[in-house]
Amino acid sequence: MKFLKILFYLFFLNICVLFAQNNGVILDTNGNGISNATIFFADINLELFSNEDGTFIIPNAIPNNSFVEINKSGYISQVIQFNSSKNIEITLESLHVQLDEIEIIESTNQLGNTKLVSIEKKVLNDLSTFSLVENITQLSGVNWIGSGQGIQKIVVRGLSGMRVVTYLNGMRIENQQWANDHGIGFTELGLSEVELIKGSSALKYGGEAVGGLLYFKDAPFLESEKLSGFVSTKFDNSHFLSGNKFGLKWSKNNFYFNMYGQYTIATDYRLPDNTYLYNSRFRNQGFKLSVSYRSDKIQHILRYQHNAEQLGIPAHVCDPTLGDIEFTQILSNEISLSDDYDLSVIRPIQNVSNHLFIYESNYFINNNKFSFHIGHFINNLKEYEKVTFPAFDMDLVSTQFRLNLRKKIKDYTINIGSQATRNSNTNFTTDYLIPDGTSNDIGLYSILDYEKNNLGFNAGARLDFKEITCDAYNFENTFSSLSSSLGLYYKYSDHVIRLTYSGAFRSPHLSELFSDGVHHGTNRYELGNPNLDIEKGRQLDLKYQWSNQHFGIILNPFLQYIRDYISIEPLDSIIQNNRVFEYTQYNQVKLSGFEMHLHYHPHFMHNLHLEQSYSFVETKNQDTSRSLALTPSNKIKTKIRFDFNQNSLAFLKSISFYHTYSFEQKNVSQFELPTDEYNLVNFDVSLLLFKKIDLIFGVANLLNEEYVPHLSRIKDVAGVPGGIPNPGRSFNINLRYTF
Amino acid sequence: MKKFLLLFTLTAFLFSCSDGDDHQCIECHIAFMLDTGVELPTDIGEFCDEALTDIEMNGYNLLEDIQNGDTVVPAGFYSADMIHCEEHANHDDHDH
Numbered sequence: 165m166k167f168l169k170i171l172f173y174l175f176f177l178n179i180c181v182l183f184a185q186n187n188g189v190i191l192d193t194n195g196n197g198i199s200n201a202t203i204f205f206a207d208i209n210l211e212l213f214s215n216e217d218g219t220f221i222i223p224n225a226i227p228n229n230s231f232v233e234i235n236k237s238g239y240i241s242q243v244i245q246f247n248s249s250k251n252i253e254i255t256l257e258s259l260h261v262q263l264d265e266i267e268i269i270e271s272t273n274q275l276g277n278t279k280l281v282s283i284e285k286k287v288l289n290d291l292s293t294f295s296l297v298e299n300i301t302q303l304s305g306v307n308w309i310g311s312g313q314g315i316q317k318i319v320v321r322g323l324s325g326m327r328v329v330t331y332l333n334g335m336r337i338e339n340q341q342w343a344n345d346h347g348i349g350f351t352e353l354g355l356s357e358v359e360l361i362k363g364s365s366a367l368k369y370g371g372e373a374v375g376g377l378l379y380f381k382d383a384p385f386l387e388s389e390k391l392s393g394f395v396s397t398k399f400d401n402s403h404f405l406s407g408n409k410f411g412l413k414w415s416k417n418n419f420y421f422n423m424y425g426q427y428t429i430a431t432d433y434r435l436p437d438n439t440y441l442y443n444s445r446f447r448n449q450g451f452k453l454s455v456s457y458r459s460d461k462i463q464h465i466l467r468y469q470h471n472a473e474q475l476g477i478p479a480h481v482c483d484p485t486l487g488d489i490e491f492t493q494i495l496s497n498e499i500s501l502s503d504d505y506d507l508s509v510i511r512p513i514q515n516v517s518n519h520l521f522i523y524e525s526n527y528f529i530n531n532n533k534f535s536f537h538i539g540h541f542i543n544n545l546k547e548y549e550k551v552t553f554p555a556f557d558m559d560l561v562s563t564q565f566r567l568n569l570r571k572k573i574k575d576y577t578i579n580i581g582s583q584a585t586r587n588s589n590t591n592f593t594t595d596y597l598i599p600d601g602t603s604n605d606i607g608l609y610s611i612l613d614y615e616k617n618n619l620g621f622n623a624g625a626r627l628d629f630k631e632i633t634c635d636a637y638n639f640e641n642t643f644s645s646l647s648s649s650l651g652l653y654y655k656y657s658d659h660v661i662r663l664t665y666s667g668a669f670r671s672p673h674l675s676e677l678f679s680d681g682v683h684h685g686t687n688r689y690e691l692g693n694p695n696l697d698i699e700k701g702r703q704l705d706l707k708y709q710w711s712n713q714h715f716g717i718i719l720n721p722f723l724q725y726i727r728d729y730i731s732i733e734p735l736d737s738i739i740q741n742n743r744v745f746e747y748t749q750y751n752q753v754k755l756s757g758f759e760m761h762l763h764y765h766p767h768f769m770h771n772l773h774l775e776q777s778y779s780f781v782e783t784k785n786q787d788t789s790r791s792l793a794l795t796p797s798n799k800i801k802t803k804i805r806f807d808f809n810q811n812s813l814a815f816l817k818s819i820s821f822y823h824t825y826s827f828e829q830k831n832v833s834q835f836e837l838p839t840d841e842y843n844l845v846n847f848d849v850s851l852l853l854f855k856k857i858d859l860i861f862g863v864a865n866l867l868n869e870e871y872v873p874h875l876s877r878i879k880d881v882a883g884v885p886g887g888i889p890n891p892g893r894s895f896n897i898n899l900r901y902t903f
Numbered sequence: 904m905k906k907f908l909l910l911f912t913l914t915a916f917l918f919s920c921s922d923g924d925d926h927q928c929i930e931c932h933i934a935f936m937l938d939t940g941v942e943l944p945t946d947i948g949e950f951c952d953e954a955l956t957d958i959e960m961n962g963y964n965l966l967e968d969i970q971n972g973d974t975v976v977p978a979g980f981y982s983a984d985m986i987h988c989e990e991h992a993n994h995d996d997h998d999h
Contacts, residue, residue: 480991509929511989551929551989552956 186222188252190214190234198256201236204384205246207526207533208463209456210420211384222252223387225418225460227528229572274334274379275359275366277577277613280622280651282365282664282705288355288380290396290409291898293848293862296352300378302803302822304720304759304777305362307796311877312433312891313403314446314475315347315514319875320362321722322755322781322795323375326673331369331379333467335522335539338562338587342675344794344877345686349518349543350471353409353450354424356383363703363724364647364668367609368568368579371628371647372670374701374726382467385420385456386413394902402864402894403430403445404501419457426450431504432478432496436870436892439495441878443476443510461529467522474507475514477547479878479888480687494888508551512684515546515554531572535581539564547684555684557592575616579624583607589674597681597690601634601674615653622651622664630671634678643698645669660709665702672696676730676747682740689742690732696749701726711763718761729753729785731792734835750787757781775803782831791831797839797874798827815851822846829874837880839887842871860898868893929955931988933965935976945971950988958986 190201197218204211205223207230214220226246235241239256246252275283284303292299297308297316309324310316320328325344330337332350339349359379366377386392393412399405407428414421428448432440452469479494507513519542527534541562546554568581585605589598611624626647633640649666679692703724710717729750737744760778779799783792805820828841848862872879872887879887928951932944947965950958962982969976 508927509988509990511991549989550959550983551927552959 186248186251188214188220188222188254190218190220190236191253191255192239193255193257198236198239201234201239201256203252204233204235206231206233206243207528208458209382209384209465210387212387223418225458227460227533229531230528230533273359274369274381275361275377276368276611277615277620277622279615279653279662280613280620280664281649282362282651282662282707284360284362286358286360288352288357290352290394290411291850291858291860291900292352293846293860293864293896293898296350296355297348299352300358300360302801303360304761304779304799304801305757305781306360307799307873307875309344309794309875309877310347311478311888312441312444312446313400313405313430314444315345315477315877317341317344317347318378319794319796320360320376321724321757322783322792324794326372326676327375327670329366329370329373329377331377332469332520333380333382333522334524334537334566335520335541335564336370336562336585337520338541338560339516339518339543340545340558340560340675342673343683343686345477345514346545347473347475347516349473349516350380350469351426351428351448351450353426354382354411354422354452354454355380357381363664363666363705363722364701365649365651365664365666365703365705366668367611367624367626367647367649368581369583371607371609371626371645371668374668374670374699382452382454383411383413383422385415385422385454387415388413389416390414392903394900396898396900398428398896398898400430400864400894400896401434402891402896403433404499404505405430405896407448418459420455422452422454424450424452429505431499431501432476433891434499434894435495435889436865436868438892439497440499440504441478441888442494442496443480443513444478445476445504445507445510447474447505447507448472461527463526465522465524467520467524469518469520471516471518473514473516475516476507476510477512477514477684480512480684511548511551512555513548515544515548517544518542533570535566535568535570537564537566537568549684554593555682556596558596558598559588559590559592561588561590562586575614577613577615579609579611579613581609583609595681597679597683598675598692599634599636599678599680601632601636601639601678603630603632603671603674605630611649618655620651620653622649622653624649628669632671632674632677634674637678637694639677639694643671645671645698645700658710658712660707662707664705664707666705667700667702669701670699670730672698672730672747679747682742687742688734689739689744691735691744691746693747693749696730696747697728699726699728699730699749714765714767716761716763718759720759720761722755722757722759724755725752726755727752729792731785750785752786753792754784754786755781755792771807773803773805773807775805777801785833788834790833793833793836794875795829795831797829797841800825815853817850817852819849820847826871826873837887839872839874839879842869842873843867844869844871856902858898858900858902862896862898864894864896865890865892926952927955928952929988931955931958931963931986933963933976933981934985934987935971935974937974943971943974943976944987945969945976947986955988959983959988962986 190198199216201214229245233243234254295313301308305321307319308316340346361377366373370377391414395410398407409426412423432444449472454467456465521540524537543560545558547556549555564585566583571578587603589601607628609626613622630643647668651664653662677692677694679690683690705722708719732745735744758780762776764774783795802823807818808816824844826842830838845866846864851859870889932946935943935945964980965978
């Protein structure tokens with residue numbers, strides 16, 4: 165470990181300036197100390213916890229004017245700017261109604277100011293009974309496309325794929341996300357939170373995020389010389405899923421270290437009628453390492469992450485031109501644990517291997533923060549139809565640079581920056597779906613935030629130039645676009661209102677321009693269209709929030725128009741035994757909807773929380789007046805949670821019920837089938853044993869409902885009537901030992 | 904230090920879970936199409952390693968007719984598309 169530290173010193177030639185340690189204390193309104201409150205130094209990604217009496221020692225060399233967020237469940241969080249000449253003394257007010265992660269509150273974010281931009285946050289942790297994607301879809305307006313827990317990807321207000329941009333610790337994840345059978349590319353391992361922008365307001369990180377942007381963040385570094393960490397295990401009997409993880413955190417003398425590992429295997433999943441969907445099995449291995457060194461003015465962070473996945477592609481039909489198949493042909497009646505974790509002979513499968521390298525540096529001076537970020541992401545995707553060699557073998561290599569200056573002048577915050585990205589797609593097989601090609605993208609942006617008392621506004625613009633070259637088609641074209649965002653926030657008494665307008669543009673992707681081949685994951689022959697142009701989105705988003713001590717409500721209507729919307733449509737022809745689909749462009753589509761959240765917290769039972777969210781979305785291709793394909797069904801989600809007083813039942817933490825009512829979806833595109841309504845009930849109970857072991861026992865699909873979500877990848881495969889249902893009732897158990 | 908050693912051991916364990924032995928032998932069959940459009944899987948034996956790669960990549964030359972139930976699968980060349988060594992759900996007789 166000393167060797168690593170010396171390397172850091174030599175490489176970055178840092179001078180460590182140490183200050184005398186300051187103290188801090190977190191109090192409630194009665195002057196009593198609050199224990200175990202989180203003190204999060206957001207600008208240096210560092211956290212620590214208050215002691216039993218609410219006190220804590222402030223680490224050395226915290227940059228002046230950097231942001232510090234203080235959180236404790238049941239209290240109103242606070243954000244302050246650090247001043248090294250003062251101790252921190254914070255009084256937190258009690259909070260009765262917490263509108264979860266969707267309310268307009270004061271918090272620190274990567275994507276901007278929560279009050280001024282439509283940012284929602286979801287806490288992620290290793291103990292969740294849901295998968296990473298399912299966890300995020302608890303937010304209203306967020307759904308997932310997939311088949312079981314193996315392949316899952318996020319849909320935001322009806323948009324997905326290239327339109328929903330994903331960032332992981334500042335690096336844009338490019339993993340052939342244009343296809344619905346290509347999942348998110350990483351797991352919840354080591355993550356602490358995801359920030360989500362619905363719609364096109366994300367200027368700092370994406371000019372192309374027409375549908376939304378997801379920013380995943382690793383857990384912060386921990387200020388503690390004592391090695392801490394966890395080992396955890398999870399079992400879910402719908403997939404006979406077995407997952408094991410570990411995590412480690414350690415720090416000394418301003419050097420920080422986080423490390424995580426994961427191994428998960430799963431068989432085919434069980435349907436409500438106790439049959440199994442053949443080839444829905446998967447396997448995952450993950451490893452991540454982050455190290456950081458900081459002084460009072462500068463911080464360096466190095467991250468490495470590897471994620472390897474083997475994913476069975478279920479409901480595959482070898483020759484879709486043969487007509488409808490029997491339901492039973494893609495199911496099996498029983499599972500054999502000795503054989504059915506195996507992916508060596510079963511086909512088709514995907515092998516995905518992702519390597520992510522990140523270096524980031526933050527420099528603090530006065531009220532300024534300079535950030536520099538370099539990321540390198542290598543995505544290898546192999547799709548196997550045969551046992552011994554892949555049908556496709558593609559590398560997609562992305563390199564990204566970003567510079568950002570944040571300057572705070574009184575009530576104004578200015579962010580100015582630039583981002584450059586190079587993507588290179590290379591095939592290693594003679595047959596391919598998308599050709600070799602490169603894209604170079606450079607973007608410049610400027611964002612201004614103003615906030616004083618109960619009023620705030622945000623204005624920003626981003627200019628992007630993107631050059632796409634493809635030698636196989638002698639194609640070289642440059643796309644340029646100007647994205648913009650404008651937000652207004654006002655608070656009056658308990659009422660908060662925010663209005664956001666945004667415009668974003670997306671260049672066509674290599675796959676949309678030049679696809680020419682069989683896509684085995686979707687059973688279709690896909691044809692690109694080199695004449696595609698930029699698609700342009702504009703969105704208006706209104707959010708109103710009101711709450712008192714026992715009741716809270718959020719109303720959130722939105723309206724979005726996308727011109728020159730790129731889509732894929734079936735043609736009346738067959739190539740290589742597959743239906744031909746070609747990319748095309750609609751003149752304009754309209755997406756509109758309404759989201760509402762309620763939180764009730766009865767006065768007579770403070771431990772009981774009733775939460776409900778409504779999400780309604782409607783899409784329309786204005787050329788044909790039909791809906792867009794894969795428009796999510798409307799949903800009402802209800803959560804009832806009872807938190808136990810830990811003084812009376814020390815081992816029992818909480819009991820939660822989740823209910824989702826999904827409306828039938830009849831608004832379909834021309835060649836799409838409608839889907840029925842369904843009710844889904846989940847349940848979990850959380851316990852803490854011996855103060856160190858967390859145990860969550862959960863039941864998913866408690867009523868064993870046979871349901872096919874409208875966004876299921878396998879809802880209308882080869883004419884199976886009604887589609888293939890999602891997993892039936894399943895039991896899961898999560899166990900984590902923390903040290 | 905003990906915890907470090909334990910967790911490094913865990914890491915090593917996680918990343919040692921590869922298949923290891925690359926030697927692979929699999930039963931293959933010809934997907935012989937009947938006039939009715941129904942596929943008749945016809946076993947042609949077990950293939951290993953390079954022979955397995957070769958038959959999957961280049962097809963198979965059946966030297967003698969095979970009697971498969973009431974049907975005679977004639978000798979001749981069968982392209983790689985008609986050779987299946989992998990397990991598929993909808994045309995293999997997997998019996999899970």
